[in-house]
Amino acid sequence: xxxxxxxxxxxxxxxxxxxxxxxxxxxxxxxxxxxxxxxxxxxxxxxxxxxxxxxxxxxxxxxxxxxxxxxxxxxxxxxxxxxxxxxxxxxxxxxxxxxxxxxxxxxxxxxxxxx
Amino acid sequence: xxxxxxxxxxxxxxxxxxxxxxxxxxxxxxxxxxxxxxxxxxxxxxxxxxxxxxxxxxxxxxxxxxxxxxxxxxxxxxxxxxxxxxxxxxxxxxxxxxxxxxxxxxxxxxx
Numbered sequence: 237x238x239x240x241x242x243x244x245x246x247x248x249x250x251x252x253x254x255x256x257x258x259x260x261x262x263x264x265x266x267x268x269x270x271x272x273x274x275x276x277x278x279x280x281x282x283x284x285x286x287x288x289x290x291x292x293x294x295x296x297x298x299x300x301x302x303x304x305x306x307x308x309x310x311x312x313x314x315x316x317x318x319x320x321x322x323x324x325x326x327x328x329x330x331x332x333x334x335x336x337x338x339x340x341x342x343x344x345x346x347x348x349x350x351x
Numbered sequence: 352x353x354x355x356x357x358x359x360x361x362x363x364x365x366x367x368x369x370x371x372x373x374x375x376x377x378x379x380x381x382x383x384x385x386x387x388x389x390x391x392x393x394x395x396x397x398x399x400x401x402x403x404x405x406x407x408x409x410x411x412x413x414x415x416x417x418x419x420x421x422x423x424x425x426x427x428x429x430x431x432x433x434x435x436x437x438x439x440x441x442x443x444x445x446x447x448x449x450x451x452x453x454x455x456x457x458x459x460x461x462x
Contacts, residue, residue: 240394269449276359278454279395279440292449327394339385340450342394 238262240343242328248349249318257313257346261330268311269340270303271327279327285311318350359438361457370428372456374441377422381443385450386415386426389438398426398439428458436460 241260249255261268270282281295285305296302300318305311315322325347329340364370376384382403387395401408401415401424408415414427424441438457442450 271452278359279452281449281451284449329394339397339400340395342387342396344392344394 240328240330240341242326242343242346244346245344246347246349248351251320251350252317254314254316255318255348257315257326257328257348259311259313259328259330259343261309261311261328262341263309265330265332265341266308267331268305269329269331270311270313271329273325273327273345275324282313282326315348318348320350323348323350359455359457361459363459363461364431365461366431366433368431370426370431370435370458372426372428372439372441372458374424374426374453374456375422376424376441376443376453378443378445378451379419379422381445383444384415384417384424385442385444386413386424387440387442387452388435389440389455391437395440431458431460433460433462 240262243258247255266287268285271279272282273279283296283303284292300316303311303313313326325345327342327345329342331340385400386398388398389395399410399413399415401417403419406417412429416425426439428435436459438455440455441453444450
């Protein structure tokens with residue numbers, strides 16, 4: 237597609253349920269990033285995929301969070317046993333190369349609300 | 352915590368005036384910087400970038416200034432318009448492969 241596509245755009249879930257958030261990066265972009273943005277806050281790095289290399293998971297806040305990227309394209313962020321503090325906008329971005337010297341293209345995000 | 356920027360301050364300007372949004376960074380190894388604009392309900396969008404071998408770069412109505420001596424980055428918007436109302440993030444690329452984002456500044460344009 238022409239841009240980074242994220243789905244769903246909005247998700248309301250009950251506390252304790254698992255959720256999956258999907259990201260379709262720009263075709264040909266080898267790097268993919270997940271960020272979290274709480275209301276009125278900045279961007280919190282979660283995880284980074286580059287090609288076939290092992291992902292950088294250093295930003296994941298707990299072991300309830302995981303992500304995978306299949307075939308070097310689509311990525312899924314999974315949050316298990318959701319908590320109210322997980323409520324945020326989850327943003328995905330992709331870039332053509334590794335981050336150095338290249339900007340990211342962001343999707344519109346998935347707004348997650350845990351009730 | 353973030354090495355770039357401050358915690359979401361708000362800048363209010365009159366339509367037609369010039370806006371200046373500031374960002375401080377702490378990593379002297381950073382050699383590439385980007386400004387992003389995030390409108391409500393959307394993801395951040397690239398505005399302009401600058402590499403550390405430059406101290407100024409101009410785009411359409413926007414100028415980015417880089418002062419490496421004091422590790423300071425600014426975004427200047429000329430003749431600010433209502434459509435410029437958004438949150439603006441600076442980001443740095445240092446020795447790693449990823450961008451580090453600042454906390455953002457909310458720009459409000461008064462008609």
